Amino acid sequence: MRILVTGVTGQVGSALATKLAAFGTVVPAARTVLDLTQPQDIGPRLDEISPDVIVNPAAYTAVDRAEDERDLAFVVNAEAPRALAQWAARRRVPLLHFSTDYVYSGHGSVAWKECDETGPLSVYGASKLAGEAAIREAAGQHLIVRTSWVYAPTGSNFLRTIMRLAGEREELRIVADQIGAPTSAAIIADALAAFFASAGGLPSAIERTGGLVHVAAAGSTSWHGFATAIVEGLRARGVPLKVERLLPIGTADYPTKAQRPINSRLDLSKLEQVLGRSTPDWSAGLATVLDDLVASGI
Numbered sequence: 001m002r003i004l005v006t007g008v009t010g011q012v013g014s015a016l017a018t019k020l021a022a023f024g025t026v027v028p029a030a031r032t033v034l035d036l037t038q039p040q041d042i043g044p045r046l047d048e049i050s051p052d053v054i055v056n057p058a059a060y061t062a063v064d065r066a067e068d069e070r071d072l073a074f075v076v077n078a079e080a081p082r083a084l085a086q087w088a089a090r091r092r093v094p095l096l097h098f099s100t101d102y103v104y105s106g107h108g109s110v111a112w113k114e115c116d117e118t119g120p121l122s123v124y125g126a127s128k129l130a131g132e133a134a135i136r137e138a139a140g141q142h143l144i145v146r147t148s149w150v151y152a153p154t155g156s157n158f159l160r161t162i163m164r165l166a167g168e169r170e171e172l173r174i175v176a177d178q179i180g181a182p183t184s185a186a187i188i189a190d191a192l193a194a195f196f197a198s199a200g201g202l203p204s205a206i207e208r209t210g211g212l213v214h215v216a217a218a219g220s221t222s223w224h225g226f227a228t229a230i231v232e233g234l235r236a237r238g239v240p241l242k243v244e245r246l247l248p249i250g251t252a253d254y255p256t257k258a259q260r261p262i263n264s265r266l267d268l269s270k271l272e273q274v275l276g277r278s279t280p281d282w283s284a285g286l287a288t289v290l291d292d293l294v295a296s297g298i
């Protein structure tokens with residue numbers, strides 16, 4: 001089985017490329033192989049590659065910059081997935097695609113279910129939602145995975161930013177009123193691998209999810225809670241840090257170009273039904289990543 005994986009230089013794509021190698025030949029499709037700003041070229045490229053499964057974690061992920069680059073965000077996050085999905089539907093090839101908690105409005109404090117109404121607050125969220133719709137329209141075999149607050153040992157993410165700032169500054173001010181589940185790319189890759197490995201394989205997992213599923217770490221916290229756990233986790237592992245105070249602040253005190261949901265909690269009951277188990281708690285996912293970072297000298 002030839003498994004085409006996009007976004008292999010990114011957090012999720014890189015974890016998936018490693019993990020899915022157990023189920024076939026991974027064909028890594030970085031930007032140089034498949035440029036998602038050129039949707040018209042996607043079909044012909046896929047004809048050449050001829051994958052049996054397409055896994056698409058690649059995306060335009062610069063949430064604030066998207067407010068100024070609307071067209072580009074929609075091409076990469078909606079038109080390119082449309083082209084992938086149309087090719088996949090024609091060839092009867094399953095498509096695994098990734099989406100985000102930012103498709104929700106963030107109102108209330110109850111965890112969002114897959115069937116809840118969406119209401120993106122940002123261009124990025126709207127572009128990802130348009131990608132979901134385009135994939136559904138193509139009407140092929142597909143699974144859309146909505147995840148949240150992704151981080152990995154490498155790349156540009158909240159964990160890496162806090163690690164750097166905690167080494168440089170005595171005081172950090174961190175947003176404490178946005179709630180979600182920090183999710184390591186490894187947790188996502190493990191869940192996706194479990195879909196491939198499940199009885200009946202990927203087609204059966206896709207059928208049982210009905211084409212849309214939340215995949216995230218269990219539990220929830222705020223960005224402030226996550227930052228505190230990162231700092232405490234690093235100190236507990238003997239990493240010297242300069243930071244002395246982590247001050248909780250409100251979203252209103254940290255203006256950003258794009259508006260983020262206050263409530264990013266994702267209900268995971270559908271995932272738990274399909275997997276037959278829950279995902280690790282966000283704090284356990286963090287502990288694993290910190291152990292790996294410290295073991296590799298950071």
Ligand SMILES: NC(=O)c1ccc[n+]([C@@H]2O[C@H](COP(=O)([O-])OP(=O)(O)OC[C@H]3O[C@@H](n4cnc5c(N)ncnc54)[C@H](OP(=O)(O)O)[C@@H]3O)[C@@H](O)[C@H]2O)c1
Pocket residue numbers: 006007008009010011012013030031032034035036037056057058059060061076098099100101128146147148149150151155
């Ligand atoms: N990060 C989060 O907190 C988060 C939260 C919820 C959902 N998600 C979703 O989860 C998925 C994976 O996110 P991630 O955190 O792994 O993203 P990431 O680390 O930012 O990686 C994005 C990947 O997409 C590739 N890409 C961007 N534009 C491209 C283009 N025009 N053509 C081809 N490839 C392109 C990038 O390649 P280059 O290296 O060449 O730029 C990179 O490999 C995405 O669908 C994202 O929307 C992410």
